[in-house]
Amino acid sequence: MWETFLRKVYVVGIGLTNVGRFYERSLRDLASEALIKALDDVGNITPEGMVVSNMLSSLIEQENLASLIADYSGLRGISGFKVEAACGSGGAAILAAYSLVSSGLMDIVAVVGVEKLSERPTPEVTRGLAYAADADYEIPYGVTFSGLNALVMRYYMSKYGVKREEIAVWPVLMHENGYKNPYAQLRMRITIDDVLKSPVIADPIRLYDSCPLSDGAAALILASEDIARKLNDTPVLIAGVGNALDSTDITSRFELDTFLASRLSAERAYRMSKLGPKDVDVAELHDAYSINGILTLEDVGFAPKGQGAKLLSEGRFRPGDKPVINPSGGLKSRGHPVGATGVYQVCEVVMQIRGDFPGIKVPCDVGLTQNIGGVGSNISTVILKRGD
Amino acid sequence: MINTSFQRLWRLKDALLGLIGTRCLDCGFTAYPPKKSCPKCRSRNTKTVELGRVGKVVSYTVINVPMSGFEKMTPITIALVDVGGCIILTQLTGVRPEEVYVGMEVEATIRRSAETIDGYIPYIIKFKPVQ
Numbered sequence: 001m002w003e004t005f006l007r008k009v010y011v012v013g014i015g016l017t018n019v020g021r022f023y024e025r026s027l028r029d030l031a032s033e034a035l036i037k038a039l040d041d042v043g044n045i046t047p048e049g050m051v052v053s054n055m056l057s058s059l060i061e062q063e064n065l066a067s068l069i070a071d072y073s074g075l076r077g078i079s080g081f082k083v084e085a086a087c088g089s090g091g092a093a094i095l096a097a098y099s100l101v102s103s104g105l106m107d108i109v110a111v112v113g114v115e116k117l118s119e120r121p122t123p124e125v126t127r128g129l130a131y132a133a134d135a136d137y138e139i140p141y142g143v144t145f146s147g148l149n150a151l152v153m154r155y156y157m158s159k160y161g162v163k164r165e166e167i168a169v170w171p172v173l174m175h176e177n178g179y180k181n182p183y184a185q186l187r188m189r190i191t192i193d194d195v196l197k198s199p200v201i202a203d204p205i206r207l208y209d210s211c212p213l214s215d216g217a218a219a220l221i222l223a224s225e226d227i228a229r230k231l232n233d234t235p236v237l238i239a240g241v242g243n244a245l246d247s248t249d250i251t252s253r254f255e256l257d258t259f260l261a262s263r264l265s266a267e268r269a270y271r272m273s274k275l276g277p278k279d280v281d282v283a284e285l286h287d288a289y290s291i292n293g294i295l296t297l298e299d300v301g302f303a304p305k306g307q308g309a310k311l312l313s314e315g316r317f318r319p320g321d322k323p324v325i326n327p328s329g330g331l332k333s334r335g336h337p338v339g340a341t342g343v344y345q346v347c348e349v350v351m352q353i354r355g356d357f358p359g360i361k362v363p364c365d366v367g368l369t370q371n372i373g374g375v376g377s378n379i380s381t382v383i384l385k386r387g388d
Numbered sequence: 389m390i391n392t393s394f395q396r397l398w399r400l401k402d403a404l405l406g407l408i409g410t411r412c413l414d415c416g417f418t419a420y421p422p423k424k425s426c427p428k429c430r431s432r433n434t435k436t437v438e439l440g441r442v443g444k445v446v447s448y449t450v451i452n453v454p455m456s457g458f459e460k461m462t463p464i465t466i467a468l469v470d471v472g473g474c475i476i477l478t479q480l481t482g483v484r485p486e487e488v489y490v491g492m493e494v495e496a497t498i499r500r501s502a503e504t505i506d507g508y509i510p511y512i513i514k515f516k517p518v519q
Binding site: 123136138139141147151152154199200201 | 475
């Protein structure tokens with residue numbers, strides 16, 4: 001499968017809040033702001049359904065998010081539920097919403113991604129993020145999410161002889177891009193030296209290799225073809241979607257330097273869209289840590305295995321290249337509102353295709369997003385195309 | 389304190405203290421943690437095996453920013469260790485972080501983990517340099 005689908009599905013509206021730490025706003029405030037912006041982007045329509053994506057609302061003692069957000073936003077009575085796939089929740093929710101519309105069950109569905117981390121202390125959030133790994137077999141050792149990614153990073157560097165400075169190019173480029181994105185959390189430029197001298201989180205991962213802890217919400221309105229054309233002059237086609245799973249643990253992986261689920265989910269989305277990596281003008285990849293960005297450059301098909309960091313340090317993937325990677329600033333600079341990140345990525349690429357992204361603009365017809373849950377264990381890819 | 393109960397660690401004691409994995413009797417793939425079916429060929433014809441207690445460091449990290457419960461143990465040295473064709477995740481002990489290297493030979497030993505929510509001190513397998 002991943003080849004045929006029943007009805008074409010379009011993105012007709014988007015809405016997002018800034019990413020940051022918002023002590024004065026609650027989870028429902030953020031979600032509702034993004035949702036209402038997305039509904040107004042179309043012209044205040046009423047969706048038939050809503051799919052919410054979130055990972056860690058249990059830390060703030062709130063579940064049952066679809067009811068909470070729908071009711072608070074004036075949508076009591078519609079259908080809805082939450083989807084959870086760790087940091088990959090956003091991409092998974094988009095797949096679920098896509099299926100609802102493509103199947104014909106509903107014509108208009110909202111996707112709302114939201115995360116609210118700032119009201120818990122960092123060690124507690126760090127523990128929550130580690131729930132994406134294998135709780136039975138990894139937590140007794142005290143290994144954090146950064147620690148697991150650090151194990152992958154050192155393995156990759158030692159296998160391919162990649163230098164620390166080459167990987168440091170990733171966060172420098174992300175901050176250069178995100179500096180111009182008004183929605184971004186960390187809008188400052190940094191140098192390679194700043195990265196190499198920043199505090200060690202989990203060696204070899206340093207502070208500037210890591211995404212910040214973020215609050216934020218983003219929303220999409222998906223519609224079937226007939227409805228999309230009535231609602232919006234510039235609908236963006238969801239040309240392909242794909243998802244794949246790998247082990248939650250990293251120890252039983254077939255290869256430690258490949259995200260199998262990244263490659264498989266991208267292949268599924270490419271097959272469905274009849275497009276390939278060479279057709280992609282702009283991509284938003286999931287760089288929770290610099291090493292994730294480098295690995296997925298390779299696994300999505302933008303660089304040969306082991307060459308991602310090298311090509312990046314030689315100057316590839318910047319504005320003007322094809323593809324341009326993370327003009328938003330990625331998770332590094334835009335931030336990582338965990339369960340909302342996959343929805344942010346699609347909002348950003350939709351704006352790039354429509355031409356109204358408020359930061360670095362990339363002339364484009366085709367864009368790709370990839371959203372990762374766990375250490376590469378639950379990955380969704382979305383391919384977007386200018387509506388014809 | 390780790391946010392888990394003694395009951396859970398008791399259930400896991402064979403794997404955590406005995407280093408138990410599963411080997412596929414059809415394709416030979418050995419997995420840790422144990423799996424119901426082979427991740428490689430999907431066969432259900434697997435058996436539990438005791439993994440080796442000596443191995444080599446494949447990758448390692450030193451955690452400076454801990455999760456809640458592990459503050460007093462920080463910095464924590466975590467390693468992936470190849471114990472005869474199967475990789476396990478473990479903590480290293482008896483070695484300074486700056487002395488660890490890829491390829492280092494290490495062996496299993498029993499050490500304490502962080503206290504559980506019900507006040508027990510669980511013991512788990514950690515690895516130390518081969519003397």
